[in-house]
Amino acid sequence: MxxxxxxxxxxxxxxxxxxxxxxxxxxxxxxxxxxxxxxxxxxxxxxxxxxxxxxxxxxxxxxxxxxxxxxxxxxxxxRNQASSLQAENLTDIFREMFSFLGRIIGNDIHIAVNLPEQALMVMVDRRQLEQVIMHLAANSRDAMPMGGVLNIVLSQVCNDGTIPELEGCKPGKYAQVSLSDTGRGIDRASLKRIFEPHFSTKDPDKLCGMGFSVAHGVITRHGGVISIRSEMGKGTSFDIYLPLCEQEDVPWLNDLMRAKTI
Incomplete structure (x- = not known):
């Protein structure tokens, strides 16, 4: 480790x-x-x-x-730091992105989304985060030229020392965003270099949009972690972990929580 x-x-x-x-x-x-x-x-x-x-x-x-x-x-x-950081409900971001992701992915790929009912508040530059998600979704689309399934799961986890990806990160609650496809997968040699600058799994003539190294930089500047798992012929999964806001950091959330208890 x-x-x-x-x-x-x-x-x-x-x-x-x-x-x-x-x-x-x-x-x-x-x-x-x-x-x-x-x-x-x-x-x-x-x-x-x-x-x-x-x-x-x-x-x-x-x-x-x-x-x-x-x-x-x-x-x-x-940018050394993510700009325009604001407290955002990650659940709402994905609800609003769903139709747009559908247009990016196309009709041959089914998108299965599992979102929690509760708010997952994170400090993010929303535009940058949306770019990262769109890039990962587009990568999954390109890995499934004959169609397939893209699973998007949003959940809350706790960094209590049992999640290897969060080793070295501050303890506490995190939002986990998982994007998993049923595509062709990425070989082990490429996996080791996936977040290096200038490296890509795509043909140079087809390169467009944000690269994996840029996505890695964006998530890192948000205090988060991005990791990848893949197996040839079975698909690829990206996991993004973002620290949740403390309730006292979002004043209006305190009012909302009090209103729910009345």
Whole structure:
């Protein structure tokens, strides 16, 4: 376990170093890409009757938009702390994301969601967390090209020393988010490198959106942990652990709890 903690610390330092460099160039790239996308709009107006030109312009726009997604990921990676932290009910976040996740996953994959009735309050940058969840869901979709099942389970656990993934984390209550698919799985060699910067299980031509190293950085900056289990031919499971808010940290939650006891 000590080796695992050291590896996680080394990975965090590596991501922070790369993030510091990334933040310095992402803004400039975004400005350039904005000009390219605006130019595409003008070209489309003049090429409306030329299908061949329209196809070329569409490809330019597509790659520029993909590049903008990558620079947005660089900006996320460059932040030493998660920004815009607010107390959010994780259960509500997933309820509101459900329909959107369905559009990402498509009709060939069934989404089974198990959410608790009680509120699970966490301090999060909601936008960043949603990006992580969408990335993991999209990865599951790509691992099930012939269809399958994506299980999403949200629960509360206690770090009492019995959960290996939470070794070295502060004791207390955590929200656990589990995303499990019935896809093709990830080989052991790739599993060892899954959270390294620049590593991907996908074909380079299909890369798009947030990478696993960025997802790891986001969850770490929220004081949480992300782990992966996978078996070839059987599927992959991601587990995210986020510390729950103490009741005194959320004043309006105190009022809600008192109201329920009346």
């Amino acid at each position: 000590k080796k695992t903690l050291n590896d996680n610390l080394h990975l965090t330092h590596k991501n922070d170093s790369i993030g510091a460099l990334a933040g310095g160039v992402a803004d400039d790239f975004n400005n350039i890409l904005t000009v390219i996308i605006c130019a595409c709009s003008l070209l489309e107006m003049n090429a409306a009757e030329n299908p061949e030109q329209m196809q070329c312009i569409a490809r330019i726009r597509c790659y520029a938009e993909r590049a903008m997604q990558l620079t947005e990921n660089l900006m996320v990676l460059s």
